[in-house]
Amino acid sequence: MRLSTWRAPLALGGTALVASTLSVAGLAAPAAARPVLDRQCVTTDTHVGGSARGGFGERDHRAVSAQEQRTIRRQTARALRLKGVSPKVAAGATATVPVYVHVMRDANGTGDVTDKQITQQIAVLNKTFAGGESSTAADTGFSFSLAGTFRYNNNQWHQDKSSTTYRKATRKGGADALNIWLVDFKYLGIATFPWDYQKSPGIDGIRVHYASLPGGDIANYDQGETATHEAGHWFGLYHTFQGGCTDTNDEVADTPAQAGPTSGCPEGQDTCPAPGSDPIHNYMDYSYDSCYTEFSAGQSARAGQMWTAYRG
Numbered sequence: 148m149r150l151s152t153w154r155a156p157l158a159l160g161g162t163a164l165v166a167s168t169l170s171v172a173g174l175a176a177p178a179a180a181r182p183v184l185d186r187q188c189v190t191t192d193t194h195v196g197g198s199a200r201g202g203f204g205e206r207d208h209r210a211v212s213a214q215e216q217r218t219i220r221r222q223t224a225r226a227l228r229l230k231g232v233s234p235k236v237a238a239g240a241t242a243t244v245p246v247y248v249h250v251m252r253d254a255n256g257t258g259d260v261t262d263k264q265i266t267q268q269i270a271v272l273n274k275t276f277a278g279g280e281s282s283t284a285a286d287t288g289f290s291f292s293l294a295g296t297f298r299y300n301n302n303q304w305h306q307d308k309s310s311t312t313y314r315k316a317t318r319k320g321g322a323d324a325l326n327i328w329l330v331d332f333k334y335l336g337i338a339t340f341p342w343d344y345q346k347s348p349g350i351d352g353i354r355v356h357y358a359s360l361p362g363g364d365i366a367n368y369d370q371g372e373t374a375t376h377e378a379g380h381w382f383g384l385y386h387t388f389q390g391g392c393t394d395t396n397d398e399v400a401d402t403p404a405q406a407g408p409t410s411g412c413p414e415g416q417d418t419c420p421a422p423g424s425d426p427i428h429n430y431m432d433y434s435y436d437s438c439y440t441e442f443s444a445g446q447s448a449r450a451g452q453m454w455t456a457y458r459g
């Protein structure tokens with residue numbers, strides 16, 4: 148499995164950044180190269196095996212289907228309560244999502260992304276969810292507005308230790324608020340799904356490597372599209388390789404099945420017998436940021452349905 152290709156944690160890279168940041172101009176040593184990092188993403192789906200884990204592709208698809216059924220029942224019940232609003236209408240849900248950014252610095256200030264980077268990150272979210280990177284991309288109808296930036300100095304939190312505790316202590320807003328915690332860990336990002344909000348509201352949101360923001364220094368993953376990918380999960384989207392070469396795969400009809408995650412940007416890659424090349428440009432694959440250009444119309448509809456069911 149791809150697990151064997153995962154890279155070492157980046158803690159040492161952070162140390163180098165401290166030295167560079169805190170040195171007087173002209174005396175700073177050259178920054179050490181950050182170790183190569185593959186796109187690594189963990190979702191905490193409590194319905195398919197509990198806590199965060201890296202075993203993507205090993206999800207019990209029957210359990211996923213059970214969650215899909217729960218979502219449909221919930222959508223139907225909500226639609227009935229709204230009198231006359233059918234679940235299909237719910238697909239058109241749109242919203243401006245308030246975003247709370249939590250900058251988890253260590254005691255030396257490592258991880259202190261600038262306000263400009265945060266502004267750029269919000270702009271990336273707005274562009275990608277509006278279909279702004281490709282003529283074939285879907286406009287999901289969702290936009291994002293920075294509602295607050297909070298900065299903390301805590302070595303444990305910076306390294307994503309005690310994540311349940313720090314998230315509960317710092318999370319802002321309700322079910323419709325996207326909380327982004329910027330940390331330094333071996334992943335690019337970790338997300339929670341919308342159907343888990345009701346049970347665990349205090350930890351809802353996404354954890355994103357601080358160096359993946361625009362202007363960050365993770366090679367190939369430094370354009371802020373890790374946050375787009377993780378936000379996709381937060382809206383209820385699975386990886387495009389979810390389920391592998393199965394009919395249902397990621398529960399979205401217009402993303403062709405693919406056997407596993409993509410690395411880089413291998414144009415024309417086709418790993419399943421089912422029609423269609425792998426959706427390597429889709430934000431929910433594992434491709435490079437520069438390769439990412441779109442959500443599909445089916446994903447956009449699913450995000451709207453999930454919003455109505457769980458966040459709207």
Ligand SMILES: [Zn+2]
Pocket residue numbers: 188189190376377380386
């Ligand atoms: Zn992911």
